[in-house]
Amino acid sequence: MESRRKRRRSQFYKWGLYVLLLLACTVLQTVPGFLQFGQAKPVFLLPLALAVAVWEDEFSGALFGAVCGLMWDYTAGRTVGLLALALMMLSFGVSVASQLYLKLTQTNFALVTAGALALVLCSDFLFYYAMPGYSNMLERFVGYVPLTVLMSAVLSVPLYRAVRWTSETFKIDNGVI
Amino acid sequence: MKDFFETWKFRILIAVAVFLAGLMAYAAANGRLTAAPQELLSVAVAPFQKVASLVGGGVSSVWEKYTSIDETMEENEALRAENAELRRQLVDYDQLKAENEAFKNLAGIQEDNPEMSFVSAFVIGRDALDAFGGFTLDKGTAHGVERGDTVIDDEGQLLGTVIEADLTSCRVLTILHPSFNAAGVVSRTRDNGILTGDAAYAAKGQCVFTDLSRESMASVGDEIITTGLGGVYPPDILVGRIVSIEPEASGTSVIAVIQPDADVLGVKQAFIITDY
Numbered sequence: 001m002e003s004r005r006k007r008r009r010s011q012f013y014k015w016g017l018y019v020l021l022l023l024a025c026t027v028l029q030t031v032p033g034f035l036q037f038g039q040a041k042p043v044f045l046l047p048l049a050l051a052v053a054v055w056e057d058e059f060s061g062a063l064f065g066a067v068c069g070l071m072w073d074y075t076a077g078r079t080v081g082l083l084a085l086a087l088m089m090l091s092f093g094v095s096v097a098s099q100l101y102l103k104l105t106q107t108n109f110a111l112v113t114a115g116a117l118a119l120v121l122c123s124d125f126l127f128y129y130a131m132p133g134y135s136n137m138l139e140r141f142v143g144y145v146p147l148t149v150l151m152s153a154v155l156s157v158p159l160y161r162a163v164r165w166t167s168e169t170f171k172i173d174n175g176v177i
Numbered sequence: 178m179k180d181f182f183e184t185w186k187f188r189i190l191i192a193v194a195v196f197l198a199g200l201m202a203y204a205a206a207n208g209r210l211t212a213a214p215q216e217l218l219s220v221a222v223a224p225f226q227k228v229a230s231l232v233g234g235g236v237s238s239v240w241e242k243y244t245s246i247d248e249t250m251e252e253n254e255a256l257r258a259e260n261a262e263l264r265r266q267l268v269d270y271d272q273l274k275a276e277n278e279a280f281k282n283l284a285g286i287q288e289d290n291p292e293m294s295f296v297s298a299f300v301i302g303r304d305a306l307d308a309f310g311g312f313t314l315d316k317g318t319a320h321g322v323e324r325g326d327t328v329i330d331d332e333g334q335l336l337g338t339v340i341e342a343d344l345t346s347c348r349v350l351t352i353l354h355p356s357f358n359a360a361g362v363v364s365r366t367r368d369n370g371i372l373t374g375d376a377a378y379a380a381k382g383q384c385v386f387t388d389l390s391r392e393s394m395a396s397v398g399d400e401i402i403t404t405g406l407g408g409v410y411p412p413d414i415l416v417g418r419i420v421s422i423e424p425e426a427s428g429t430s431v432i433a434v435i436q437p438d439a440d441v442l443g444v445k446q447a448f449i450i451t452d453y
Contacts, residue, residue, distance in 0.1 A: 027225045030302030030313065032445065039380060041305035059186040066193055075313065076306035077341070077348050081201030085194060092190065124306060134355060134376030140308055143380070148305060 007172050014170035021048055021162060022068060030075045039140065040147035045072045046087060046120060047113045047156030051163035053091035054098040054109065065091025078128075083120070090116050109160045114153035121145045223346045226301035227315045275299075275446065278331070290333075293411065294452035296320050300445050301346065309354035309379045310442045311337075316449060317345045327410050327450040334415045334439035335359075335403065336447055347449070351441050352416065353379040360406040361386055361416060363433075368393040370433070372401065372416060378434055382442045383420065386433040393431065395419060401435055411453040 025044035028034060035042055049068035053061025068091075069084030076083070094112055102108055125145065130137055181187055276297070298320075302313035316322050326339040328349050337351035350357055353374040361372040363386075370389040378385060386401055399419045405412025417437035425432050 023225050030226055030304055032300055032303045032312070033443075036305070039305065039308065043305075058181065059190065062190050063193065066197065072304075072306075075302055076304040077311050077350075078306070079201055080204045081197040081199075085197045085201070088190070088194060088197070121306075129308065129376070132355070136377045136380070139380070140376070144305065144308070 010170045010172060014166055017166045017170075018052055018064065018163070021159070021166075022064075022071065025068075025159070026071050026075060029072075035151065037147060037151075039144045040151065042151040042155050043072075043117060043148060044152070044155065044159065045069075046090070046117050047152060047159045048163070049087050049091050050094050050113055050116060051109065051156070051160045053095035054102075054104060055163050055167035056095070058092050058095035058099070061095040062088050062092040065089075078124075083124075086120055086123070090120070106157050106160055110153045110156050113156040114149050117152050118145065118149050121148060223301065223313075223315060223317075223343075226313065226346075227299065290411075290453070292453055293450050294321075295448045296322055296451055298322075298347075298447050298449055300447065308376070309374055310351045310382070311354065312349050312351070312444075314339075314347050314349060314447060314449065315345070317343045317347050319344050321451045322347050322449050323451070325409060327414065327453075328447050329414060329450065330439040330444055331446055331448065332415075332438070333448075334417070334437065335410075336437075336439050336441055336444060338410070339449065349447070352384045352437060353382065353441055357384075359410045360404045361401050362404045363389075363393070363395040363419075364400040364402050366394045366399065368395050369404065370401075372403070372435070382437065382440070384417070384435050384437060386419070386435050387425065387430070389422075389431045389433055391429070391431055395422065395433060397421060401433070411450060 022045075025048045029042070029044045045068045049061075049065040052064045056064070066084045066088040069082075069087030070080070072078070072083045072087070073080050094116065097112075098104055102112070122145065125141060129140060134140075296316050298314035298316040300312045301315045303310070314322075314328070322339060322342045324339055324342050326342075326347075328336045328338060330336055335352055337349045337354070337357060339347045340350040341348040351374070352359070352372065355374045355376060357372070357374050359372045360369065362369050368389055370386045372384065372386055375383075375385045389395060397419050401416040401419065403410045403412055403414040403416065415438050417435040417439075419433045420436045421434045423432050423434065
């Protein structure tokens with residue numbers, strides 16, 4: 001059983017590291033030309049939000065997801081709140097699913113990330129590309145969505161491991177066995 | 178899990194969701210993209226983006242030098258410190274060199290347009306979610322940048338317009354975006370039209386010049402410039418050259434496909450016209 005002061009410090013370090021990861025992911029996601037193949041480029045913020053959601057509880061995960069979403073809204077030039085709401089709900093859902101149904105493995109996480117990202121990208125494509133009636137929809141979809149989902153799912157594994165390490169290293173020992 | 182829906186935590190999540198939905202409604206109603214929480218986030222992240230884009234873009238050779246220095250570091254501890262210092266200086270040098278070149282170009286543009294005020298800026302972010310090449314610049318309202326300012330490259334060619342300005346960064350809507358609209362003219366024939374983006378050409382880095390009269394004598398290779406009509410964009414800004422002319426769907430006018438002179442999808446440095 002740790003003292004309250006020690007637990008508070010441990011929590012501070014843990015969330016500090018999560019915030020640093022958030023900044024790093026934002027930067028990596030927006031560095032011009034970084035890991036860009038044609039129109040596709042990996043997304044880092046969504047896998048990070050989901051990783052935190054599965055290693056923390058649904059409440060903290062959902063709030064962190066909302067912050068990640070706000071950051072993504074800003075970098076992608078989307079109306080504030082749109083991706084924040086989406087990531088908040090996805091983080092909540094994935095956290096609950098991981099507690100109740102999912103076995104936590106890297107492969108499972110990569111698959112869940114791929115599914116969630118496909119959902120977000122498809123809805124974004126629907127609202128920002130298909131509904132305004134832009135031409136060349138199929139070309140954009142094929143050139144962007146599948147490769148982005150694939151790259152992001154692969155790169156979600158190191159993020160998952162980083163979050164797992166952070167969560168386990170700064171885990172609170174409450175004395176319960 | 179069932180209990181969770183009756184806890185204060187769940188109520189907080191609902192309150193956050195309502196708050197986000199409210200922000201979204203407010204932003205949409207006011208034609209804005211960001212709100213106060215994001216502006217705070219953008220101020221926090223802009224310096225990191227700036228460093229990352231500098232390291233990732235302008236000084237990509239630093240990584241190669243870094244790895245080779247790594248081997249040396251293992252052999253000689255003294256050289257390690259010296260090499261690290263040299264690397265830091267190299268990054269500073271590359272940044273100064275890039276800025277110096279930019280200011281040389283700015284001096285040229287300023288000579289041609291003495292009435293204009295410019296702010297030099299670097300591209301610090303591009304998100305692939307934007308299919309039309311929108312990007313973030315490292316200058317914001319603290320540097321005099323405002324929404325609606327015109328953005329050009331270091332040779333004075335049109336890139337787009339500022340659609341959102343935060344304290345230390347701003348977001349640019351490029352000429353490839355279908356929402357972009359500017360009055361333009363064919364330099365040789367003086368035929369008027371509307372410069373805008375088209376999803377069919379955006380991936381190739383091209384835009385279109387619409388509402389061009391069917392009787393126009395404009396041809397492939399002609400240069401398009403802005404007219405300054407409407408007061409949004411300054412006059413005589415270079416846009417690009419006509420690469421093809423196609424009939425418009427209704428048949429009442431023709432559309433010219435434009436290859437912008439500026440490298441809209443790959444530009445690393447830009448100038449924001451804050452006054453003209």
